[in-house]
Amino acid sequence: MSDLTRLTLAQAREGLAAKKFSAVELSQAFIAAMARAKSLNAFIVETPEKALEQAKASDERLARGEARPLEGIPLGIKDLYATEGVQTTAASHILEGFVPQYESTVTANLWRDGATMLGKLNLDEFAMGSSNETSYFGPVISPWRRSGSDAKLVPGGSSGGSAAAVAARLCLGATATDTGGSIRQPAAFTGTVGIKPTYGRCSRFGIVAFASSLDQAGPIAQNVRDTAILLRSMAGHDPKDTTSVDAPVPDYERAIGASVKGKVIGIPKEYRLDGLSAEIGALWDQGVAWLRAAGAEIREISLPHTKHALPAYYIVAPAEASSNLARYDGVRYGLRKTGKDIVDLYELTRAEGFGKEVRRRIMIGTYVLSAGYYDAYYLRAQKIRSLIKRDFDLAYEAGVDAILTPATPSAAFALGEKGSSDPVEMYLNDVFTVTVNMAGLPGLVVPGGLSAEGLPLGLQLIGRPFEEETIFSLGQVIEEAAPKIGLPESWWG
Amino acid sequence: MSVDLATVRRIAHLARIRVSEEEAPFLQNEINSILSFVEELNAVDVSGVEPMTSVLPMTMKKREDVVTDGEIVEKVLANAPAREDGFFVVPKVIE
Numbered sequence: 001m002s003d004l005t006r007l008t009l010a011q012a013r014e015g016l017a018a019k020k021f022s023a024v025e026l027s028q029a030f031i032a033a034m035a036r037a038k039s040l041n042a043f044i045v046e047t048p049e050k051a052l053e054q055a056k057a058s059d060e061r062l063a064r065g066e067a068r069p070l071e072g073i074p075l076g077i078k079d080l081y082a083t084e085g086v087q088t089t090a091a092s093h094i095l096e097g098f099v100p101q102y103e104s105t106v107t108a109n110l111w112r113d114g115a116t117m118l119g120k121l122n123l124d125e126f127a128m129g130s131s132n133e134t135s136y137f138g139p140v141i142s143p144w145r146r147s148g149s150d151a152k153l154v155p156g157g158s159s160g161g162s163a164a165a166v167a168a169r170l171c172l173g174a175t176a177t178d179t180g181g182s183i184r185q186p187a188a189f190t191g192t193v194g195i196k197p198t199y200g201r202c203s204r205f206g207i208v209a210f211a212s213s214l215d216q217a218g219p220i221a222q223n224v225r226d227t228a229i230l231l232r233s234m235a236g237h238d239p240k241d242t243t244s245v246d247a248p249v250p251d252y253e254r255a256i257g258a259s260v261k262g263k264v265i266g267i268p269k270e271y272r273l274d275g276l277s278a279e280i281g282a283l284w285d286q287g288v289a290w291l292r293a294a295g296a297e298i299r300e301i302s303l304p305h306t307k308h309a310l311p312a313y314y315i316v317a318p319a320e321a322s323s324n325l326a327r328y329d330g331v332r333y334g335l336r337k338t339g340k341d342i343v344d345l346y347e348l349t350r351a352e353g354f355g356k357e358v359r360r361r362i363m364i365g366t367y368v369l370s371a372g373y374y375d376a377y378y379l380r381a382q383k384i385r386s387l388i389k390r391d392f393d394l395a396y397e398a399g400v401d402a403i404l405t406p407a408t409p410s411a412a413f414a415l416g417e418k419g420s421s422d423p424v425e426m427y428l429n430d431v432f433t434v435t436v437n438m439a440g441l442p443g444l445v446v447p448g449g450l451s452a453e454g455l456p457l458g459l460q461l462i463g464r465p466f467e468e469e470t471i472f473s474l475g476q477v478i479e480e481a482a483p484k485i486g487l488p489e490s491w492w493g
Numbered sequence: 494m495s496v497d498l499a500t501v502r503r504i505a506h507l508a509r510i511r512v513s514e515e516e517a518p519f520l521q522n523e524i525n526s527i528l529s530f531v532e533e534l535n536a537v538d539v540s541g542v543e544p545m546t547s548v549l550p551m552t553m554k555k556r557e558d559v560v561t562d563g564e565i566v567e568k569v570l571a572n573a574p575a576r577e578d579g580f581f582v583v584p585k586v587i588e
Binding site: 097098099101102198199200213239242243245305307308311312314315322326329330331332333334335336338339340341342343344345346347348350351354359360362363364365366367370376377379380381382383384385386387389422423424427438439440465 | 496500501504505506507508509510511512520523524526527530531532533534535537539542543544545546547548549551553554555556565568569571572573574575581583584585586
């Protein structure tokens with residue numbers, strides 16, 4: 001039998017339906033691949049027994065002709081999703097050993113549709129990072145390497161484990177989350193496809209909260225079709241999340257292959273940043289040419305408040321984080337350090353339980369929300385957010401169907417290369433993705449080609465609210481037209 | 494705006510995070526680096542702009558004011574670092 005880990009999700013689904021292999025055999029192939037890939041550190045917890053038990057049940061259903069949409073498909077779950085009975089840490093020491101007594105809605109939806117769980121994927125601590133170097137459980141190593149170099153590269157963050165696991169063929173797809181680019185930046189760095197859906201499309205219930213007005217769940221997979229298949233199962237209304245939207249979930253897979261003739265694609269001039277690398281500029285131009293060749297109409301647009309998105313994000317996100325992370329106090333769950341009184345207990349627990357980046361963001365958030373600074377920082381940032389959203393609204397009202405931009409300012413970098421002396425250097429990685437979260441829009445990242453060093457580069461499509469189907473169709477056009485970059489060959493075992 | 498060491502200590506206390514004497518100056522630098530990064534926002538004209546409260550034009554959903562998660566004491570306490578008789582245990586709060 002050929003290597004089952006080399007299949008796409010859609011191919012695996014067909015193979016299972018045609019009884020070419022069983023769900024148990026499929027799970028076993030991935031469990032073996034995970035065992036060989038320990039050096040990538042993509043998983044915090046592996047759950048092979050659970051995967052096999054679920055696969056066995058899937059085989060019984062397949063035999064009865066009762067297959068569900070994801071029957072027997074092995075997935076990795078970002079360790080930000082609460083999974084009942086399986087340790088969930090958000091890659092933080094403060095949650096080490098925490099075993100949720102409930103299941104996140106998104107993962108519950110995946111199990112409802114027949115998927116199986118291989119384990120919990122590594123990430124930046126509390127999803128705060130753009131390189132996966134802030135995890136308490138150590139960094140994830142990208143399966144990609146620069147040509148002629150064995151320097152360890154980052155897979156991006158915060159969903160670095162998700163992107164690395166898909167790129168290294170350790171699962172057929174993975175859940176991820178995106179607050180400022182945490183699905184799209186790692187997808188771009190690893191040559192995979194990721195979508196941050198419209199805010200409200202997926203339930204946030206049971207996902208460890210970082211910045212509630214920005215966080216959204218989404219999938220990372222090998223290609224546009226697989227990503228569309230996963231999003232259909234993940235999405236949907238949930239009474240347990242008041243921000244989840246009560247609207248039917250389309251069959252996103254049907255958008256794959258739809259014509260994009262006549263679609264108006266906006267090219268925002270403000271994204272052509274000073275110092276944009278020639279390589280990224282050329283990739284962007286190439287993306288424009290592909291869409292034009294497919295019959296789309298290209299239009300230059302202006303999103304004048306773009307440059308304020310990143311600074312405003314670094315007020316809004318830490319402010320919400322400081323509030324959300326107040327629940328980690330050493331009383332109800334997680335780490336506890338004994339103190340002489342209750343305040344001492346809180347302060348010692350949180351100092352030891354949170355890593356450097358998380359402590360820093362909580363402190364920034366506490367500062368911008370504190371008396372005397374709330375109006376100057378937080379309120380002003382929320383007003384700027386309205387301006388950023390208005391820019392997009394005006395472009396869409398003028399007839400633009402989607403917007404094309406680069407995904408990241410560069411290809412993946414090496415471990416320790418960025419942000420060690422100045423945190424802002426790392427924050428700049430999200431410059432193309434963060435506006436999308438500020439405005440609550442859907443954003444899809446698709447590989448567009450390779451850098452001079454042989455690393456993947458991604459293009460981003462930004463859609464109208466709840467029009468994920470349009471960006472899936474456009475993404476498919478780019479995927480078809482782009483040179484086939486494939487996934488990296490194993491050096492990790 | 495920039496913060497001094499006393500402010501760093503005050504924020505740390507408000508955030509309930511113990512900061513050591515050695516750590517404080519580094520945090521001060523990092524916080525000031527971030528604050529100078531966001532400084533440019535002061536130049537944006539936001540007069541007459543409503544602050545964003547929701548990215549979607551939707552009304553807040555409300556549920557009936559009824560108990561929906563009662564009778565699960567064991568689940569609630571399952572991860573407690575210290576418990577006794579169905580309660581969380583913390584150091585004495587009132588003398």
